[in-house]
Amino acid sequence: MVVRVSTVAFEGIEARPVDVQVMISNGTVVFNVVGLGDKAVAESRERVRSALVASGLSLPAKRITVNLAPADLPKEGSHYDLPIALGVMVAMGALPSDALDGFTVLGELALDGAITPVSGVLPAAVAASARGLGLICPAECGPEAAWASEDISILAPRNLIQIANHFHGSQVLSRPIPAVKSLSGPQPDLRDIKGQESAKRALEIAAAGGHNLLFNGPPGAGKSMLAARLPSILPPLTPGELLEVSMIHSVAGNIAGGQLTDRRPFRAPHHSASMAALVGGGTHARPGEASLAHHGVLFLDELPEFQAPALDALRQPLESGEIAISRANRRCVYPARFQLIAAMNPCRCGLANEPGHRCQKGSPQRCSALYQNRLSGPFLDRIDLHLEVPAIRASDLILPPAEEGSEQVAARVAQARDIQRYRYKALGYDHVACNAMATASIIEQTIKLDDAGGKLIRDASDRLRLSARGFHRVLKLARTIADLQGAPDVLRAHLGEALSYRPMVDRASAAA
Ligand SMILES: Nc1ncnc2c1ncn2[C@@H]1O[C@H](COP(=O)(O)OP(=O)(O)O)[C@@H](O)[C@H]1O
């Protein structure tokens, strides 16, 4: 008799159904696992054997064959241990033959029979729910699985004995409760930043419309400090976004204790990060920092120090909001709609724009042109706000703390985001949550320029040699500035401020 247990294989954040087939037959005493598994799957039989013995079940002296179907779908990871073990238990008669009908099963086993956490429980639960199945997963992942749906039945045992007792009715497992992670400790607040009013204004505009932003200024000006305070003014994730973000973090194995959080992700990879670390990939096609920052912020500090190919690989997700990773045997797509915040010094020494600075490389202009040329024009073109952050003066530092903190700014940002969501919903574009996400044709529908505004943008396009992309990015930025003010129409003043944030592309191309 062949026992069938349902489990999953991951392709990106999609959980594809996999059938674990177990057969115990007479013949040589072997335990074989077939079906295009990786090393972790091949090693699974040793864990299964020990876990069963530790739970008081010795394997029969027979031939045990496990097949993972479909055989042409690659299977990666350690989560096949539990479905294989439960399949063997049914085949041995240690569990009722219909016990696993209607369940998708995933989990890793320790040698003592304990069921240990695995990644990807949330997408597995969502897929199980879509197929009308329940889920059996490790106890620690239970709260994560419970987010998928209120209707699916979830069993989250600690070890093999608990699940056996559950099916024999001697110890019934209760359904886990979805958990939310609460923030611990005080968060950095905008109030800590003295002066730098224009940088704070740019940060507020970026937060309100989801725009990309680049701070350029000397060391110690407070660029990293400003960026670290962006999460405090961003609105929390909506329930739909929360689920999307958590699916990616679940596949990456980042959800500790099964607790999700409604805070927007803030990812700050070091500039030594490889291309695979930034955009995803590697042997297991894991999501990269850009995907982990989905619906949140990707902060690249010391931007020109990043490897140029890694930065250029970000151009695709910056435009399309997703990353396709291709492999010899498959292709998977991860969502990556992030807001890019970057910081850089004007040159290697960091002081190019300071009065009286003498640079070792000759003129400070040459030093900064060399440094800034590490960034490609098309990459810089995708950044809506370029801002020079001047060094902070001692007279600013001794000022009392600013009256306005993150709370007040966050309230204005939330209001501007509501206006945007309402507008795009009314136009029938439910998927557009903020101005930065609107396509060129959508943004044109929302902006009716008057004569003065039209003339300003025409003249400026010629003077700044704006690309078509640059032109639409200016329109989106102006829309956000108007939304922050609650203004229904985009006026000349809004366009003027938006254009003032676009100088650097021009200078970089002039220096090239
Ligand atoms: N505007 C400011 N208000 C208060 N402290 C500041 C300000 N700018 C810089 N600092 C101080 O200087 C330190 C360095 O700032 P940082 O953000 O790391 O500079 P940058 O990234 O521009 O090199 C901060 O930790 C903070 O103590």
Ligand SMILES: [Mg+2]
């Ligand atoms: Mg810094």
